[in-house]
Amino acid sequence: MWKNWTCKACTLAVFFLFLATAHVAFGQKTLGAEAAARAAEAGPVVDPAAKGEWVSILIKAVQGLGLLLLLLVVFLTSRLARLVDFDPFKNWNANVMNARMFAVFGAIFAGFILYELKYHAPYILPSSASVHGAEIDNLYNITLIMTGLVFVITQALLFFYAFRYQNSPRRKALYYPDNHKLELIWTLVPALALAVVVLYGVKVWNDIHHPQLAQEPIRIEVVAEQFKWTLRYSGDDATLGKYDYKKITGDNPLGLDSLDKAAHDDKVVYTKELHLPVNRPVTLHARAKDVLHGMYIPHFAVNVYAVPGMPTQFTFTPTMTTDQMRRKTGNPKFNYEMACGQLCGSSHYNMRVVVIIEDEASYKKWVAEQPTWITKDAPATAPEAPKSDAPKGQTAMNQIPVRTASLQ
Numbered sequence: 001m002w003k004n005w006t007c008k009a010c011t012l013a014v015f016f017l018f019l020a021t022a023h024v025a026f027g028q029k030t031l032g033a034e035a036a037a038r039a040a041e042a043g044p045v046v047d048p049a050a051k052g053e054w055v056s057i058l059i060k061a062v063q064g065l066g067l068l069l070l071l072l073v074v075f076l077t078s079r080l081a082r083l084v085d086f087d088p089f090k091n092w093n094a095n096v097m098n099a100r101m102f103a104v105f106g107a108i109f110a111g112f113i114l115y116e117l118k119y120h121a122p123y124i125l126p127s128s129a130s131v132h133g134a135e136i137d138n139l140y141n142i143t144l145i146m147t148g149l150v151f152v153i154t155q156a157l158l159f160f161y162a163f164r165y166q167n168s169p170r171r172k173a174l175y176y177p178d179n180h181k182l183e184l185i186w187t188l189v190p191a192l193a194l195a196v197v198v199l200y201g202v203k204v205w206n207d208i209h210h211p212q213l214a215q216e217p218i219r220i221e222v223v224a225e226q227f228k229w230t231l232r233y234s235g236d237d238a239t240l241g242k243y244d245y246k247k248i249t250g251d252n253p254l255g256l257d258s259l260d261k262a263a264h265d266d267k268v269v270y271t272k273e274l275h276l277p278v279n280r281p282v283t284l285h286a287r288a289k290d291v292l293h294g295m296y297i298p299h300f301a302v303n304v305y306a307v308p309g310m311p312t313q314f315t316f317t318p319t320m321t322t323d324q325m326r327r328k329t330g331n332p333k334f335n336y337e338m339a340c341g342q343l344c345g346s347s348h349y350n351m352r353v354v355v356i357i358e359d360e361a362s363y364k365k366w367v368a369e370q371p372t373w374i375t376k377d378a379p380a381t382a383p384e385a386p387k388s389d390a391p392k393g394q395t396a397m398n399q400i401p402v403r404t405a406s407l408q
């Protein structure tokens, strides 16, 4: 059957030879560099640790040599087998074996897919809790059903046909050069299906970026820095005042413009909680003070960069309160979260904010409790820590005393 199996063995031997050489060479290089770095650190005195590195290099070299010898044995054996015309696969029916292996592989593949569906499906996010998020979910589901159907049918047929129509001396393959009608069908049907998905996708995109809002959105600023978020809510005037990065100081971390009246009643919130009202459009204005961060709120299908020097924003409408989602997921400890969507540094994980969606009355009450940026008198007490299921320590930012910067 495999007349040239010795050649295959040779190719394999050369491949392993290459791997072994690369392994030894790379290992030596890395270890050598490490040893040199350590020696440089230690100064002119010989570091015993560096000595140890050379021993390990020697061991690796011996290992590589052993591997080379083994490959040489395989190579010579294969040469010898060819000379005496020894072929272990002489009576092996490769067609039958291939067909059987295909069937076994197909069964393992199917089992793996079922395993994935059972054990990893629960990790998928629950349905989105925002107006545009529901549209994205819908688009996702339509795409998944279409591609899923095609996947199941084509993969099942692929493995079934490979087994059912394996080579047989009793059967001759049908010569079937072309069929225009068939080609037309298998070109047009996928083209139409893709057109539907693409056009629907364009509609969803437009709905996300140009939403039809019944009310003016509530504007909240979300400012990122290594490694925390600072939030700014507008006061009674429902307007966020101007800011200028040049005005950023310890007392004015967001660089608010004290000459702009609209900024006076703004509330700068040092908290690990972002409160939003349910069923009200909200625009989150993002910016960053140092490096690239990301405003990632997965349950609402929101993911926007926070970029230094380039303000970004996103408008969405939450449709489910935290309590409703807790009931829906059956998890009394469920919390919506905002995370930083960019790996912004060593304490990146710190940029977690619990997002609390509540009715409008509770939201207004919470905002009213937040101190304004500019206060003539310091508050008698530090603001109360927000109630949350978040682990201890996550609300500590809320207890930072409010600054007493004054205009006068």
Ligand SMILES: [Cu+2]
Binding pocket: 224, 225, 292, 293, 294, 340, 341, 342, 343, 344, 345, 348, 351
């Ligand atoms: Cu970040």
